[in-house]
Amino acid sequence: MTATGVRIAERFSAFSFVDRITELETGTRAKGRFTVPEAVAEFPTCLAAEAVGQLAAWVAMAQLDFRLRPVAGIAREAKFLGAVKPGQTLDLEIELEACDDDAVAYGGCAWVDGAKVVELSQCVGPMLPLAEFDDPDAVRAQLGVLRATGAPIGRFRGVDRPEAVVIERTRGARLRADLCWPESAVFFGDHFPRRPVLPGTLLLDSQMRLALELAAEATPHRPLQPARVTDVKIRSFITPGQVVALEVAMLGSANGTVTASLGARVGGKPAATARIEMAAGHAP
Amino acid sequence: MQQMEITKEEIMAVYPTVAQILADALGCDIERVKLDASLIEDLDAESIDFLDLVFRLERAFKVKIPRGKIVEDARGDLAESEFEQKGVVTEVGLKRLREFLNEVPAERFRSPMKAAEIPRLFTPETFCKVVVRAQRTAGAGA
Numbered sequence: 001m002t003a004t005g006v007r008i009a010e011r012f013s014a015f016s017f018v019d020r021i022t023e024l025e026t027g028t029r030a031k032g033r034f035t036v037p038e039a040v041a042e043f044p045t046c047l048a049a050e051a052v053g054q055l056a057a058w059v060a061m062a063q064l065d066f067r068l069r070p071v072a073g074i075a076r077e078a079k080f081l082g083a084v085k086p087g088q089t090l091d092l093e094i095e096l097e098a099c100d101d102d103a104v105a106y107g108g109c110a111w112v113d114g115a116k117v118v119e120l121s122q123c124v125g126p127m128l129p130l131a132e133f134d135d136p137d138a139v140r141a142q143l144g145v146l147r148a149t150g151a152p153i154g155r156f157r158g159v160d161r162p163e164a165v166v167i168e169r170t171r172g173a174r175l176r177a178d179l180c181w182p183e184s185a186v187f188f189g190d191h192f193p194r195r196p197v198l199p200g201t202l203l204l205d206s207q208m209r210l211a212l213e214l215a216a217e218a219t220p221h222r223p224l225q226p227a228r229v230t231d232v233k234i235r236s237f238i239t240p241g242q243v244v245a246l247e248v249a250m251l252g253s254a255n256g257t258v259t260a261s262l263g264a265r266v267g268g269k270p271a272a273t274a275r276i277e278m279a280a281g282h283a284p
Numbered sequence: 285m286q287q288m289e290i291t292k293e294e295i296m297a298v299y300p301t302v303a304q305i306l307a308d309a310l311g312c313d314i315e316r317v318k319l320d321a322s323l324i325e326d327l328d329a330e331s332i333d334f335l336d337l338v339f340r341l342e343r344a345f346k347v348k349i350p351r352g353k354i355v356e357d358a359r360g361d362l363a364e365s366e367f368e369q370k371g372v373v374t375e376v377g378l379k380r381l382r383e384f385l386n387e388v389p390a391e392r393f394r395s396p397m398k399a400a401e402i403p404r405l406f407t408p409e410t411f412c413k414v415v416v417r418a419q420r421t422a423g424a425g426a
């Protein structure tokens with residue numbers, strides 16, 4: 001795309017959530033940090049999950065000598081345990097289960113002030129050639145920065161959330177909506193410079209908001225929060241400007257937990273699937 | 285190396301767990317998971333599902349299943365160029381596939397067959413056999 005030269009300024013800033021890697025055991029585990037800039041209006045907890053995934057991606061890329069990188073993939077379980085506010089620092093930790101030319105498997109957590117806010121389990125990222133997405137030399141050099149001085153804090157300036165256009169709604173039961181992340185969205189310049197694709201965590205954030213909206217219609221007197229998302233699977237890339245058809249369907253309620261299925265389609269084909277459990281009690 | 289044949293009893297011993305894992309990974313009802321169903325044609329599996337499946341099987345059965353293991357085992361001692369040429373499975377390769385994937389109904393083997401189409405042959409029984417082989421390997425190494 002012709003805008004690549006312009007967008008390169010966004011690399012390692014517009015959608016990068018590791019400021020510093022404080023410990024790294026090649027191919028095994030790592031710890032890192034990310035400080036949410038004071039200036040952003042909000043920091044969705046999905047982006048804390050993104051930060052954990054990005055730390056795992058750094059370890060995997062280093063392990064594979066920057067030939068390959070994980071893109072999108074699978075999360076068996078993501079627990080949302082607390083909120084993250086602007087100005088707070090995320091402490092990140094990941095452990096690799098496996099890492100080879102096909103995939104990286106990992107789990108990890110993010111903490112704020114010693115309290116766990118996100119926990120990811122049994123995640124799998126399929127490996128693709130790094131050069132398709134970014135300049136391997138630039139990525140290698142950035143790892144050096146993250147391991148040494150760390151990247152400057154405050155690079156992230158927030159993400160604009162597109163308005164969902166509701167197509168069909170059965171109150172408290174089912175909702176279909178169209179959503180489109182415009183080509184001008186700055187995060188595409190960082191995710192990724194050579195091949196922009198929608199981050200799965202932003203898709204999930206939008207789906208989770210719609211699910212909460214639907215749950216609020218079903219249980220108006222009991223405010224719910226996302227507690228757990230399971231079986232997240234990103235099936236295809238979503239490119240800038242594509243219209244994504246989101247579908248949320250309530251599946252049932254048991255022991256104070258409301259479950260819904262989350263779907264996303266592009267051009268009629270499945271792009272992502274997941275399930276969400278919502279419960280009262282905490283406020284991510 | 286000729287491997288000992290896998291018995292029906294061995295397959296059925298792991299099948300209930302494999303079927304449940306398949307249903308979970310594909311997000312479908314377990315009733316749809318038949319032993320001889322084509323994962324791609326009948327259960328709409330995609331490449332990401334195979335990756336998911338392999339990791340789930342490894343965790344559930346506590347075995348290692350290298351990615352690409354099915355094709356690699358089917359190829360056996362054949363050189364890659366003997367097994368496939370320009371992305372198409374050779375006649376010799378097809379014969380090996382028919383022998384190795386003997387649980388797959390014969391009519392599903394096309395000739396010519398692109399190497400990229402091999403996963404279309406895989407069934408739940410194929411993955412039961414993968415698990416049994418991995419268990420044998422783990423047992424042999426113990």
